[in-house]
Amino acid sequence: MxxxxxxxxxxxxxxxxxxxxxxxxxxxxxxxxxxxxxxxxxxxxxxxxxxxxxxxxxxxxxxxxxxxxxxxxDVRKAYLAGSIKDVVSQFGMETIILYTALMLKKRIIVHHPRIEALLEFTRALPALTWHRKDWSILHPYVHLSDTELEDLQNCPGYIAGFVDPEVSNRSDLFDVYVNLPDSFITVSQSAKEAMAMGKLHKEVGHLIVQSAEDPERSDSQVIKDISIKTKEILANLLALADKCEDSKITLEGLKQHHFPAATENFLFHLAAAEQLLRI
Incomplete structure (x- = not known):
């Protein structure tokens, strides 16, 4: 007053x-x-x-x-407000699903009935792709209203939080669905091909878990470890692009390197996400 x-x-x-x-x-x-x-x-x-x-x-x-x-x-401190270690503590190796979805700019829906838990968890996720420093993909509290969903669906990739359990039935809204109370992650049928896991994913997943479970390492150090691996992957992708016409990758060009199928698939979709793919 x-x-x-x-x-x-x-x-x-x-x-x-x-x-x-x-x-x-x-x-x-x-x-x-x-x-x-x-x-x-x-x-x-x-x-x-x-x-x-x-x-x-x-x-x-x-x-x-x-x-x-x-x-x-400091904006960097704001970026570090969420805890990647807590995310990994809850989901373990399945954290690689979240990492892959973010790298490929997929649509992630997170559900929890308590908004405090929802905000804490979703705020941490963009740090898995620290090289982008893009928190604009975060929509931490969304309602199942036509107006809000229309705004959300205009975004190519996002992390959206919902307290309404009915969102689990809206498969048109997500590629990856995270049920926080029950600690499980679901990949939608339409995204399974792009999200197929292989040796590279296992390698990155082990790195994430090993770093996060180290009691001597802080959240910022865990993020740095993940970021270093991410930059290595992106550097390899750029090297492949440099060998191609117009520095754009094609599926045919990837096949010439005889990568494992899952790795080839991931690099193809990552090239699309990073705008390195020739259409």
Whole structure:
């Protein structure tokens, strides 16, 4: 409730910040500073001035209303807020399914009835493909409404969280379905070919599990281990592309290297995801 002299009566106010330029972890502090400005002045103009100051200078200072410094919020720390070690602890070798789905930019649906558990788990997943640093694929809390589903289906690949168990019946929404309460992962029939596992997947899966289960290794170190392996895979893929016309990979070109079938299949779909495939 607002009790400032600027108001003739108590009022309620709700503030929402949407900005792609700053990590979401800074928003609670930022909202607090802006809210106190609004209570004092009774106008959004002061808030807009403060916002522009942060946008241009990275700082907003006020003895009365508090200070905000964007440099206090390292985006890399925001990326590391989720725990990959917890993900691996729950799913073990099946974590490779999540890794593969993310590498191939597939659609992942995660269900849990508790939103807190849902947010904690989904936030960690993009770190499996750290080289992209793309948290825009994350839609942590989605409802089964036409409007929200339409927005979701306009995305080529995503991680979407649902508390509604009915989402398990919407196979049109996912390539991979994660049931958090029961700790199982399902690959849809339509995605099984692209998601076929082989020797390379087993190798990466063992690396992920071994690193995550090491009590001496932090989450950031586990992510680094996975990222190094990912960069190795991508470097090999780029080397293959460099040998091809227009630096674009073809299925025929891959077949000349006589990879195991599952590896060839994975590299083909990865090339498509990385826009290295000649159509």
């Amino acid at each position: 607002l009790h400032s002299a600027e108001y003739s009566a108590g009022k309620c106010v709700c503030k929402n910040i949407r900005c792609r330029l700053f990590p979401g972890s800074c928003c609670p502090h930022w909202c607090g500073v802006f809210f106190r400005m609004y209570v004092k002045h009774g106008t959004p103009v002061k808030m807009m001035e403060a916002y522009l100051t942060v946008l241009i200078k990275g700082i907003c200072q006020s003895d009365e209303n508090g200070s905000f410094l964007i440099k206090d919020y």
